[in-house]
Amino acid sequence: MTSSDEEDNLPLVRRAIEARSNDCHVRDWAGILVSIGCVLSGIICITVISLYKEKVKDEYGIVLDAGSSHTQMFIYKWSVSDIIKGTALVNQIGECTVTDEAGHIRGISSYKNPEDAGKSLDGCIENKAKKLIPSYVQDKSPIYLGATAGMRLLNETDFEATRKILKSVRKALAGSPFMFKDDYARIISGEEEGISSWITLNYLKKALDLSVEGNENQDSKEGTCGALDMGGASTQITFVPTKPAQKQTEIVLFGKEYEPYTHSFLCYGLTEAQRRFFAQLLKDAKPESSVENPCAPKGYHKNVTSNYVWATPCVQEHNKPGLTNYTVMGTGNYTLCAQKVRKLFNFTSCHDRKNCSFDAVYLPPTDGVTFLAFSGFDGVIRDLNLTSNVSLQELQNAAKSICEKTWEEMLDIPSANRDLQSTYCFDAQYILTLLSKGYRFNTTQAATLRFVSSINQHSVGWALGFMINATKLLPLLPPVSVPVDEVQSDVYLTVVIVGALLISTGILVCMLSGSRIYKRRQSNVHGLVL
Secondary structure, X not given: OOOHHHHHHHHHHHHXXXXXXXXXXXXXXXXXXXXXXXXXXXXXXXXXXXXXEEEEOEEEEEEEEEOOOOEEEEXXXXXXXXXXXXXXXXXXXXXXXXXXXXXXXXXXXXXXXXHHXXXXXXXXXXXXXXXHOOHHHHHHOEEEEEEOHHHXXXXXXXXXXXXXXXXXXXXXXXOOOOEOOHHHEEEOOHHHHHHHHHHHHHHHOOOOOOOEOOEOOHHHHXXXXXXXXXXXXXXXXXXXXXXXXXXXXXXXEOOEXXXXXXXXXEOOOHHHHHHHHHXXXXXXXXXXXXXXXXXXXXXXXXEEEHHXXXXXXXXXXXXXXXXXXXXXXXXXXXXXXXHHXXXXXXXXXXXXXXXXXXXXXXXXXXXXXXXXXXXHHHHHHHHOOOOOOOOHHHHHHHHHHHHOOEHHHHOOOOOOOOHHHHHHHHHHHHHHHHHHHHOOOOOOOOOOEEXXXXXXXXXXXXXXXXXXXXXXXXXXXXXXXXEHHHHOHHHHHHHHHHHHHHHHHHHHHHHHHHHHXXXXXXXXXXXXXO
């Protein structure tokens, strides 16, 4: 039995229970609607991101600088929106030094087995180029190989070996995922090497006219700088003379025409110059196995074989029959060293003409042009611990000082390669003679000559200039549409995960809300039955 008070409160209790039931009912149905929205949103996210194609505007290219002593790979990137009057604004994004199976650094011309030359490129292609260049543009990214003076010399002595080495590297590059044609791997001329180096320097120095729609590049108003490159087998000089000159090359960059003078001196790179110097010492010496070297420190000796000395066309004309092994003894005589080094250049062939360097080669006046010297030039300056703006007079003083040191004193100088220290004197005197006597730079002024190894953290050499010039010949393609999962896998994965979470959360909420609605209906049915 219930009391009269309880009976009076029953309608209120029932109404409260019904109100709570109605609220739960509304919330559960709202949950189902929300869950359906989550599922639909997740499906839409995954569907849209899977169908979406992004406009890819970046392009890539690779240049392999196959020099006489090593091969260096450079990877470049540019955007189709940054092409000015047919020429691209190129940036270096990576580089790699090629090594053989034993980890040694060497030029492709030194391989006795031509197949090994091509195989040596695989490491940099796999470990650097393929990682820096996205897979979806690799087949549209050109890969070039330019062989320089080392292969030029080999081509003169052994054409068949040259052909086999080029065939080997072409096979390796054709087997890569990058865009390649046979003429992308070739021996480039010394003049092309010089012009490409000049482009590199002036591009990095912002001395080229990159004006668009009449807006001038203020940095280019100061004029371009000259390029002095020193390799192992050749050396190049390239600059735009301040007055009209002979033998100028016409090139167009960023819509503007330039006419630089360039000349490449084969056999005048540091390695070949040292080889010719040894040949000269042997030629002038008496027929005995011991030969004096005034450019080596006193107390130093080096064994030299005739096979090494007469190995290239640079010295075959001095071939001396007889002994095959020589001991070259250092005497540390600066005056005699300077005289011997000067004999490596034929200055008399110019007959006192002002517009002549040596070997009767025409050279326009260098007045008014600032030159940047790099590669071997800069290496010598760093070996002597000199600054980049050193004058030739200061270089001469340093050369004299280093040439007068004994081998024991040389060993007190920190160096990563002890054997190279024996050539410090020769190297310093050689580039001093080339710059002051050959190119006729003023020995007391440093303002017109700088020694550099990099500019704005970019490597200085011919490869960047070659790539910039090559963009003019590449087809100008519109931005390519590529699925976003190939372009930005992290973005794609994030959206897919979010979509999956929305779908799974929606399903879970729908199941919970539906279960409560079902149970409530069942309880109501049982209540009516009762």
